[in-house]
Amino acid sequence: MKRKITLKQIAKELDVSISTVSKSLRDSPEISEDTRLKVQAFAKLYNYKPNNIALSLKNRKTKTIAIIIPEIVHHFFATVISGIEQVANESGYNVIICLSDESFDKEVINMEMLANGSIDGFIMSLSKETQNKADFHHIIEVINQGMPVVMFDRVTNDILCDKVIIDDNRAAFDAIQNLIDNGFKKIALITTVDYVSVGKLRTEGYLRALRTNDVNVDENLILRIEDIDNCAVPIEKFIAANKPDAVFAVNELFAVTAIKGAKKIGLNVPEDISVIGFTDGIISKYSSPSITTVSQDGIEMGGKAAKMLIQRLESEDEEEEEHYRTEVIETHLVERESTRALKRGSF
Amino acid sequence: MKRKITLKQIAKELDVSISTVSKSLRDSPEISEDTRLKVQAFAKLYNYKPNNIALSLKNRKTKTIAIIIPEIVHHFFATVISGIEQVANESGYNVIICLSDESFDKEVINMEMLANGSIDGFIMSLSKETQNKADFHHIIEVINQGMPVVMFDRVTNDILCDKVIIDDNRAAFDAIQNLIDNGFKKIALITTVDYVSVGKLRTEGYLRALRTNDVNVDENLILRIEDIDNCAVPIEKFIAANKPDAVFAVNELFAVTAIKGAKKIGLNVPEDISVIGFTDGIISKYSSPSITTVSQDGIEMGGKAAKMLIQRLESEDEEEEEHYRTEVIETHLVERESTRALKRGSF
DNA sequence: TTTCAACACGAAAACGTTTGCGCGACCCTT
DNA sequence: AAGGGTCGCGCAAACGTTTTCGTGTTGAAA
Numbered sequence: 001m002k003r004k005i006t007l008k009q010i011a012k013e014l015d016v017s018i019s020t021v022s023k024s025l026r027d028s029p030e031i032s033e034d035t036r037l038k039v040q041a042f043a044k045l046y047n048y049k050p051n052n053i054a055l056s057l058k059n060r061k062t063k064t065i066a067i068i069i070p071e072i073v074h075h076f077f078a079t080v081i082s083g084i085e086q087v088a089n090e091s092g093y094n095v096i097i098c099l100s101d102e103s104f105d106k107e108v109i110n111m112e113m114l115a116n117g118s119i120d121g122f123i124m125s126l127s128k129e130t131q132n133k134a135d136f137h138h139i140i141e142v143i144n145q146g147m148p149v150v151m152f153d154r155v156t157n158d159i160l161c162d163k164v165i166i167d168d169n170r171a172a173f174d175a176i177q178n179l180i181d182n183g184f185k186k187i188a189l190i191t192t193v194d195y196v197s198v199g200k201l202r203t204e205g206y207l208r209a210l211r212t213n214d215v216n217v218d219e220n221l222i223l224r225i226e227d228i229d230n231c232a233v234p235i236e237k238f239i240a241a242n243k244p245d246a247v248f249a250v251n252e253l254f255a256v257t258a259i260k261g262a263k264k265i266g267l268n269v270p271e272d273i274s275v276i277g278f279t280d281g282i283i284s285k286y287s288s289p290s291i292t293t294v295s296q297d298g299i300e301m302g303g304k305a306a307k308m309l310i311q312r313l314e315s316e317d318e319e320e321e322e323h324y325r326t327e328v329i330e331t332h333l334v335e336r337e338s339t340r341a342l343k344r345g346s347f
Numbered sequence: 348m349k350r351k352i353t354l355k356q357i358a359k360e361l362d363v364s365i366s367t368v369s370k371s372l373r374d375s376p377e378i379s380e381d382t383r384l385k386v387q388a389f390a391k392l393y394n395y396k397p398n399n400i401a402l403s404l405k406n407r408k409t410k411t412i413a414i415i416i417p418e419i420v421h422h423f424f425a426t427v428i429s430g431i432e433q434v435a436n437e438s439g440y441n442v443i444i445c446l447s448d449e450s451f452d453k454e455v456i457n458m459e460m461l462a463n464g465s466i467d468g469f470i471m472s473l474s475k476e477t478q479n480k481a482d483f484h485h486i487i488e489v490i491n492q493g494m495p496v497v498m499f500d501r502v503t504n505d506i507l508c509d510k511v512i513i514d515d516n517r518a519a520f521d522a523i524q525n526l527i528d529n530g531f532k533k534i535a536l537i538t539t540v541d542y543v544s545v546g547k548l549r550t551e552g553y554l555r556a557l558r559t560n561d562v563n564v565d566e567n568l569i570l571r572i573e574d575i576d577n578c579a580v581p582i583e584k585f586i587a588a589n590k591p592d593a594v595f596a597v598n599e600l601f602a603v604t605a606i607k608g609a610k611k612i613g614l615n616v617p618e619d620i621s622v623i624g625f626t627d628g629i630i631s632k633y634s635s636p637s638i639t640t641v642s643q644d645g646i647e648m649g650g651k652a653a654k655m656l657i658q659r660l661e662s663e664d665e666e667e668e669e670h671y672r673t674e675v676i677e678t679h680l681v682e683r684e685s686t687r688a689l690k691r692g693s694f
Numbered sequence: 695t696t697t698c699a700a701c702a703c704g705a706a707a708a709c710g711t712t713t714g715c716g717c718g719a720c721c722c723t724t
Numbered sequence: 725a726a727g728g729g730t731c732g733c734g735c736a737a738a739c740g741t742t743t744t745c746g747t748g749t750t751g752a753a754a
Contacts, residue, residue: 004463004492006740017704022742032702047488051464053409054740056400057709064443064465072428075629078420085419085446089453094460096411096443099432106436113441116351117398117710118411141394145351256633263635282422286603288610288635353710364734369712379732401710404739464740701750708742716735723728 005046014042056117064094065309066114068124070102070154075252075281076298077125080152083302084123091310093120104129108138115142121309122147123302126154132195134158148312150305154197162308163326166296168198171331172205172248173212175276175294178333179246180213184274188221188244190235190254192228202250202278225254236261239273246274246339252283255291259338270340280334289337301329352393361389403464411441412656413461415471417449417501422599422628423645424472427499430649431470438657440467451476455485462488468495468656470649473503479542481505495659497652501544509655511674513643515545518678519552519595520559522623522641525680526593527560531621535568535591537582537601539575549597549625572601583608586620593621593686599630602638606685617687627681636684648676 011018016035024031024039025048031039056062065088069077085095096119100107107127114122122142130136136159143149143161150162179187189206192199203222210217223238225231235257239247247262249255255277259269267273269289277284280295304327358365363382371378371386372395378386403409412435416424432442443466447454454474461469469489477483483506490496490508497509526534536553539546550569557564570585572578582604586594594609596602602624606616614620616636624631627642651674 007742008740018741019705019743020703023703026742028743030702035702049459049463050742051404051740052460053400053403053464054709055742057398057404057711057739058741058743060709062400072419072432073422073425075420075422078425081444082418082420082446085444094443094445094465096441097428097432098441099429112396113399116396117400118441253633260633260635282629283633286600286607286630286634288607354712355710365711366713366735367733370733373712375713377732382732397712398710401739402712404709404741405711407739695754697752697754699750699752701748703747703749705744705746707744710739712738714735714737717733718731719733720731721729724726 004051005043005048006051007048010039010042010046010048014039061313062118062120063092064096064119065121065123065306065313066096066098066110066119068098068100068107068110068122070100070125070127072097072099075283076153076279076296079281079298080125080302080305083299083304084306085302086299087303087306088310093306093310100127100130102128104133104135111138111142115145115147120147120313122149123152123305123309124149125152126156126197128196131156131197148309150309150312152301152305156197160324162305162312162324164301164304164308164329165326166301166329166331168201169205169208171278171294171296172202172250173209174205175248175278175333176206176209177213179248179274179276179339180209180215184246185215186221186242186244187215187246187248188223188238188242190223190225190238190247190249190258192250193224193226199250206248228253232257232261236264239267240265244273246276249275249277252277252279252281252291252293255293255338256283256287259287259289259291269338274339276333276339284334284336287338292336292339293334294331295334296331297329304329351398352390352395353398354395357386357389357393357395361386408660409465409467410439411443411466412468412470412653412660413443413445413457413466415445415447415454415457415469417447417472417474419444419446422630423500423626423643426628426645427472427649427652430646430651431653432649433646434650434653435657440653440657447474447477449475451480451482458485458489462492462494466494467660468497470497470499470652470656472499473501473544475543478503478544495656497656497659499648499652503544507671509652509659509671509673511648511651511655511676513648513676513678515548516552516555518625518641518643519549519597520556521552522595522625522680523553523556524560526595526621526623526686527556527562531593532562533568533589533591534562534593534595535570535585535589537570537572537585537594537596537605539597540571540573546597553595575600579604579608583611586614587612590614591620593623596622596624599624599626599628599638599640602640602685603630603634606634606636606638616685621686623680623686631681631683634685639683639686640681641678642681643678644676651676 007018007021011021021039024036088095098110107130139159152164155163191203194200239261247258249258255275258275262269262273277291277293280293284291284293354365354368358368368386371383435442445457454477486506499511502510538550541547586608594605602622605622609616609620624638624640627640631638631640
């Protein structure tokens with residue numbers, strides 16, 4: 001129950017001043033070797049470690065960065081965190097995590113709470129509600145206070161800051177192009193409602209690929225899921241009604257649910273129907289059949305985001321460059337068992 | 348680029364003292380209504396928020412708790428975090444997350460770094476390496492400094508602190524008992540090496556169930572996986588060699604891999620072989636067939652852990668009770684498609 | 695012996711709060 | 725008019741650091 005020892009206590013114990021203790025521990029040449037060694041020995045004995053809070057207050061730096069994400073029980077976000085944590089730790093930064101639970105209010109509250117000195121910068125992905133409301137005042141506020149923000153995955157053009165994204169539109173385009181090249185004609189799309197930015201972009205990529213190849217867009221072949229938790233029934237009905245020969249799903253969950261639905265109505269994957277998903281996570285890997293998917297490397301994404309943030313934090317003082325960058329992470333198609341006759345893709 | 352405004356700046360601007368500003372904002376009766384309202388208006392205008400770091404230093408409390416877990420790209424740990432975060436936020440606490448990557452050194456470094464004032468308490472699950480070395484000095488150190496620690500899931504008896512666990516032994520016992528009750532004779536076990544505490548306990552439960560039912564323990568029917576990343580081949584060989592009629596796997600990954608392996612050698616699940624897993628995560632739910640599994644509620648576990656920690660933090664000053672508790676979270680069997688003829692369990 | 699540098703250390707400010715206490719001004723009572 | 729009480733506010737300490745600037749002592753040079 002002994003509290004951690006402080007400079008003051010050491011000073012008192014050794015009958016010197018606080019500054020002498022501090023200088024001794026930092027190997028200042030001002031202090032005689034005698035005193036220095038004595039102090040260092042004593043400090044070591046009592047396992048002295050400087051108090052981080054006091055340091056933060058003095059330096060106006062906390063060496064902590066905050067991550068705000070919609071949810072954590074989600075393989076992709078978990079990998080991003082892992083990537084961030086890794087490079088942050090290498091640079092001596094801690095990572096604090098807040099979940100917005102897809103709620104605008106929680107996002108705002110968390111940001112305001114942390115912005116008051118607790119952290120040096122944010123890495124975030126927007127909640128659905130925030131994207132829907134398109135209200136970003138809390139983020140703008142923070143940026144105006146001089147706190148750097150890096151956005152990833154679910155970003156918005158309405159905010160000027162560093163971003164790291166994948167080219168969702170292109171990734172979807174390439175996936176569809178690949179299906180077309182392999183002779184699939186009736187390619188269905190299972191996507192989210194449009195205010196989820198990544199869903200929208202992937203949908204656009206799908207549409208663009210069809211148009212580019214002069215394939216008619218059949219609205220019946222597009223299913224937009226609102227309630228992600230109850231998607232099994234609509235997906236099954238959708239497949240039964242339209243009998244597509246290929247399905248492109250904008251996430252893992254839709255993909256695996258499509259496969260289950262297809263099986264249920266007697267269709268074999270990939271013999272009768274091919275399925276491509278998005279996000280190479282646990283599900284795609286361990287599903288039977290395993291799922292061909294557009295892979296987005298969360299570790300890399302998180303790592304890049306952290307690098308950008310830390311770079312801005314450390315350079316901030318010297319160069320006051322307001323030049324924001326947007327990094328695009330490469331995606332690639334991971335071919336597994338859920339697609340038939342898929343030739344090597346071009347990406 | 349304007350920094351956040353401070354009491355001092357407000358004071359200067361309004362030509363009063365810092366204390367007057369502080370007291371006004373805290374609605375102190377010492378201050379006249381005139382001044383009070385004036386200050387409050389000004390503060391609101393400039394969006395004043397007290398600096399958390401300064402408060403932490405003054406109060407010697409950070410209102411932040413740290414979670415240290417082996418990895419985050421793991422559904423169970425992710426759910427635990429989610430549970431912790433939820434109740435922590437309700438009580439106004441932030442959550443800081445560190446990953447040990449199953450490494451003893453990283454665990455030590457993270458704890459030491461955070462123990463210097465950055466946080467108020469720990470919630471942690473031991474890394475494999477730490478369990479293997481059985482070196483807990485870093486944790487003991489922290490506890491001796493009066494910082495509360497709550498351990499969950501992977502715990503150790505060598506440390507006195509609050510804990511929240513599931514009764515792994517009993518959960519495994521019940522699962523096996525259930526298989527036995529349903530007529531399975533040749534029940535295989537796929538487990539981890541013994542120094543992983545939960546693996547060990549689940550193995551013991553398996554053994555106990557067999558012995559209790561006078562079933563001979565056949566060491567050939569027990570597979571201990573060391574390298575979790577390359578378990579597919581050994582598991583497939585194991586099943587091919589022993590042809591069990593049921594498999595109990597101590598985690599999701601082993602379970603799904605067993606199913607894939609069984610399929611590969613021409614066995615149908617559950618017709619030819621039944622599989623029960625442990626941990627009700629994404630994989631079990633979306634695998635085909637979906638996997639019958641012992642469910643451990645990570646959200647509840649995290650929530651309980653956070654409650655215990657916060658309670659200790661808030662009561663610490665008054666009652667100095669050194670009475671540590673160990674909470675046991677109930678498990679139950681989630682029956683899905685990977686088991687045949689399984690009667691309703693008794694738990 | 696005086697003067698001056700070098701040396702070794704301490705005092706104090708600063709980071710941004712909160713809070714106990716002191717103090718001046720005013721008003722009311724006798 | 726003098727005393728006492730209340731009101732409104734400021735001073736200063738405290739949390740634990742780091743760092744600048746001063747200061748006293750010593751030794752050597754003049």
